[in-house]
Amino acid sequence: MEHIENNQLMKIGIVVDNIEEAAKHYSELFGIEMPAIRVPELNRVPQHTESGYTWYRGTFIPGRVKLANLQMGPVKVELLEAYDEASPWNEFKQQYGQGVHFITFTVPGFEQHIDFVESKGFPLTHKGEYGKGRYSYFDTIAKLGVTLGLQELGEPKDIPIMPKAEGQA
Template sequence: MKRNLSFILIATVICIIMTSSVPSKKVDALIQNHKMAQVAIVVKDIDKARRNWAMVLGMDLPEVSVAKSHPSRPTKFKGTPSSAEAKLAFFNLENIQIELIQPLGGKSTWQEFLDTKGEGIHHIAFMVKGIDGLEKRFEMQGMPTDQNGGWDGGAYSYINAMQMLGCELELLENYGSN
């Protein structure tokens, strides 16, 4: 009898230990998608940067596009409308996208980063759903929106997570994928 009771006790403890060590996804996580979509680098000269990255990666030079405010979701920097523009170039790797950003003018998180820190990694990005609600949830956690805006079929939001996470986060939402 003692032997059976000891066995049951040991088996119970083992089950508790095994189930408590299994990582679980928190339902209330701010970011549900745990696959990073992008790393972005702010640069002074996008042509030089894309040539260097193309050489390092052994890839063709990507096209350069210009990001501007969009009428469906105008650009705002720290809550104020902004005429911010930037040149963008993208390297699509197997597991992540590298975005190069050269600010062209107007108040923006890109220009602020370049002015205060110089060239470097500006943000990491995640694909999300319900971007407006997420901005509010991040704000409630002490991480305000630095800049947001949109494009045909999507929206972006830069969350200032420097104090909490040591980096800026970008939330990306493609409306067609919802």
């Protein structure tokens, strides 16, 4: 592999302090329908399996975040309100406040793309599988000005590899 196999931006993730207010402002400014806001069940204990997990900096996490999706032409704008717990969204909020956290591209061959991006000196920091797709974030802010995200939709094209938690053999 010589480069990421898709340069069509699919999603921009924006960390916000108050998702209800932010979604309302976007809706009013662009004359679009108010998006549904997904609020995670805070008492749910996640079961990390090959078909559903959230891994962040060496540890499996609940991966809870309030989110709303706005389809803006070909690009989805994902608003995210972080909870005060370990997650890439909360880490971003603590370091930078509100703002554009990630840009995401859809790729074929998810694991091969992760290997490629890491070979370019950008470590994988976050990875998730949610049954109908998988996504990842890399440590790219210092060199790209934003977190690079890759996603693959549909059934895995190759064997998914669930990361190990720290201390796990």
